[in-house]
Amino acid sequence: MYTPQAGIFALGTSSHAYLEFDILDAKKSKEFAFTISAIREPRTTTGGVNFVIGFRPELWRDIVPDDAPPGVEGFNKEIQGTEGFVMPGTQHDALVWLSGSAYDVIFDMARSVIHDLAGQALLREETSSWSYRHDRDLTGFIDGSENPTLLDAPIAALLPEGVPGAAGSVLLLQKWKHKTAEWEALPIEQQERVMGRTKLDSIELENKPSDSHVARTDQDEFGNIFRRNMPYGSVDDHGTMFVGFSADQKRLSRMLDSMAGRITGTRDALTRFTQPLTGSYYFVPSVESLRRLR
Numbered sequence: 001m002y003t004p005q006a007g008i009f010a011l012g013t014s015s016h017a018y019l020e021f022d023i024l025d026a027k028k029s030k031e032f033a034f035t036i037s038a039i040r041e042p043r044t045t046t047g048g049v050n051f052v053i054g055f056r057p058e059l060w061r062d063i064v065p066d067d068a069p070p071g072v073e074g075f076n077k078e079i080q081g082t083e084g085f086v087m088p089g090t091q092h093d094a095l096v097w098l099s100g101s102a103y104d105v106i107f108d109m110a111r112s113v114i115h116d117l118a119g120q121a122l123l124r125e126e127t128s129s130w131s132y133r134h135d136r137d138l139t140g141f142i143d144g145s146e147n148p149t150l151l152d153a154p155i156a157a158l159l160p161e162g163v164p165g166a167a168g169s170v171l172l173l174q175k176w177k178h179k180t181a182e183w184e185a186l187p188i189e190q191q192e193r194v195m196g197r198t199k200l201d202s203i204e205l206e207n208k209p210s211d212s213h214v215a216r217t218d219q220d221e222f223g224n225i226f227r228r229n230m231p232y233g234s235v236d237d238h239g240t241m242f243v244g245f246s247a248d249q250k251r252l253s254r255m256l257d258s259m260a261g262r263i264t265g266t267r268d269a270l271t272r273f274t275q276p277l278t279g280s281y282y283f284v285p286s287v288e289s290l291r292r293l294r
């Protein structure tokens with residue numbers, strides 16, 4: 001039996017950092033994989049840090065061909081939606097996602113990760129996240145209501161036993177910058193129609209509009225995913241770090257197509273109030289697969 005990386009399911013952490021790297025010398029990708037797989041969390045019993053390590057899917061396939069899910073691809077080209085809306089692809093080679101209870105440990109550990117990888121890879125994108133009013137996105141809405149429970153999340157997120165890449169997961173990481181002034185100019189009832197849920201207590205609207213966010217990403221249609229989204233940014237410049245895990249990349253890519261209006265021609269109303277700045281897919285291998293690299 002294979003074991004998933006524990007950080008995927010480690011809920012309840014309020015400080016996060018996402019570090020995206022590019023390898024300096026493509027010929028040395030195996031050495032890089034060795035170094036990144038040797039990253040260690042602090043072994044104290046309190047104040048710990050969770051790591052989740054992911055690889056550009058094509059890179060993982062190069063390094064460990066017999067343990068890579070077939071057909072999984074990086075975010076290699078932008079998604080062109082209706083009315084000129086674009087989701088950019090900003091794929092990098094590897095991701096280290098750190099999460100913990102306080103930012104000081106995240107800060108120290110993130111610095112040590114960057115230090116350990118120096119000479120082999122360049123840090124190309126860094127984002128810090130923090131939780132806002134327990135479980136709310138910076139739009140003010142509760143984020144994650146329709147997430148599977150921790151009993152069901154492994155089924156949604158992990159490749160099943162017996163296939164290449166078992167207990168691994170496909171991760172979509174996408175940073176969305178909110179158009180806060182436009183969003184806050186909407187009356188609450190209109191914000192609720194954009195989301196398809198009530199703002200205070202996240203009750204699904206009975207007659208939710210077809211362009212509402214939850215209609216465009218309906219898991220009954222696309223399949224279940226497991227989301228670990230977090231708010232990111234400064235007071236003046238902020239948004240959502242979308243962090244979505246799936247056993248099947250198509251669920252995620254079809255949701256993006258649907259939000260962009262490429263499936264029915266109806267674009268997700270939420271995309272009028274927030275804009276993706278980045279987009280990458282990573283394969284997050286099982287613990288055993290990472291250990292093999294060492």
Ligand code: HEM
Nearest residue numbers: 137141142143144145146176214217218219240242255274
């Ligand atoms: C700025 C970006 C985003 C924000 C602020 C956001 C926020 C939300 C909120 C508030 C909900 C309703 C409560 C819930 O069930 O969690 C929701 C639902 C959902 N979102 Fe997003 N989301 C964003 C982007 C995305 C993206 C990029 C995807 C997929 C690739 C996605 C997939 C989903 C799914 C699957 C649901 C549940 C739908 C269902 O009811 O089955 N979201 N989101």
